[in-house]
Amino acid sequence: MSASQILTQTPLGLYCPGGDFHIDPMRPVPRALVTHGHSDHARAGHGAVMATAETLDIMALRYGEDFTGSRQVAALGAWTTLGDVRVRFHPAGHVLGSAQIEIVQAGFHLVVSGDYKRAGDPTCLAFTPVRCHAFITEATFGLPVFRHPDAADEIGKLLASRSLFPERTHILGAYALGKAQRLMALLRAAGYDRPIYIHGALEKLTAYYGRRGVALGETPKVVAAERPKLGGEIVICPPGAIKDLWARKFPDPVTAAASGWMRVRARARQKGVELPLIVSDHADWEALCTTVVETGCEELWVTHGEAEALVHWAGTQGIAAKPLHLIGYGEETEDELLDAA
Ligand SMILES: [Zn+2]
Numbered sequence: 001m002s003a004s005q006i007l008t009q010t011p012l013g014l015y016c017p018g019g020d021f022h023i024d025p026m027r028p029v030p031r032a033l034v035t036h037g038h039s040d041h042a043r044a045g046h047g048a049v050m051a052t053a054e055t056l057d058i059m060a061l062r063y064g065e066d067f068t069g070s071r072q073v074a075a076l077g078a079w080t081t082l083g084d085v086r087v088r089f090h091p092a093g094h095v096l097g098s099a100q101i102e103i104v105q106a107g108f109h110l111v112v113s114g115d116y117k118r119a120g121d122p123t124c125l126a127f128t129p130v131r132c133h134a135f136i137t138e139a140t141f142g143l144p145v146f147r148h149p150d151a152a153d154e155i156g157k158l159l160a161s162r163s164l165f166p167e168r169t170h171i172l173g174a175y176a177l178g179k180a181q182r183l184m185a186l187l188r189a190a191g192y193d194r195p196i197y198i199h200g201a202l203e204k205l206t207a208y209y210g211r212r213g214v215a216l217g218e219t220p221k222v223v224a225a226e227r228p229k230l231g232g233e234i235v236i237c238p239p240g241a242i243k244d245l246w247a248r249k250f251p252d253p254v255t256a257a258a259s260g261w262m263r264v265r266a267r268a269r270q271k272g273v274e275l276p277l278i279v280s281d282h283a284d285w286e287a288l289c290t291t292v293v294e295t296g297c298e299e300l301w302v303t304h305g306e307a308e309a310l311v312h313w314a315g316t317q318g319i320a321a322k323p324l325h326l327i328g329y330g331e332e333t334e335d336e337l338l339d340a341a
């Protein structure tokens, strides 16, 4: 057996003929297995969707209750038979509900990672390495230059800036699913106990995290008329909003953004970010390499991101590796400023 007998590459994404399903397909298909709720992976209009309960809830919040013909909850760690294969979901540590998908056929284990990270995140379950013959990984930050700093230190920079400029509003751009809530949790862990104000676009997902037991403290929605009174406060909004007219009504705002891409200074400047914070929900180079080793895989496919360096490195480890260059994933990081990264 080999990976290519279990999964094939199609224009819609990865397809499993044995189980007759796609994983994170680009367009509507009869049956989709979805790793997590980010819009580049979770799309509306499939005949059936199998995903964790949280991912199904998040898709319903974003697309409406009729986002799919039918839903099947994947309980973490529980086997489900689909046609000639068995599948099982494992935590991916990326955002609430994010999962890796393990597929087994004729004793051959293959794991599709989806997006993942190894750094601590109190808002979701930690990534669990799964032993497998073939590992299908992302590589958003797959270059040795990418080494994410400790997120707590980055939050320290935000709090230091707030102490330095106590009259100014700090406006922090962050993706609405996952990153925003992780930043809130990091602020609370750092002892910040003021209300954390949020843009309306973050309201539904932040409330959902609260309902799932993720304690984020007081997170009031910004009332438009109150903006001039929010000097000294921290406001979290979608990445695109830090440059909007919306943001200019706050007192002398400091624009901040949290993303793995903030490592690249030119990108921060280009996006009008005064205070770049390197906080990523993806594995950095070292975490990618560590994870590949921990899976014990003999075959490695790299779905998207900086595939070439990781493929080369895997070759030096005696692992048969290839880049897939799947298109359509990670595009939010380019188009909507710092989304998801
Ligand atoms: Zn993602």
Ligand SMILES: [Zn+2]
Residues within 6 Å of the ligand: 038, 040, 041, 115, 329, 330, 340
């Ligand atoms: Zn992604």
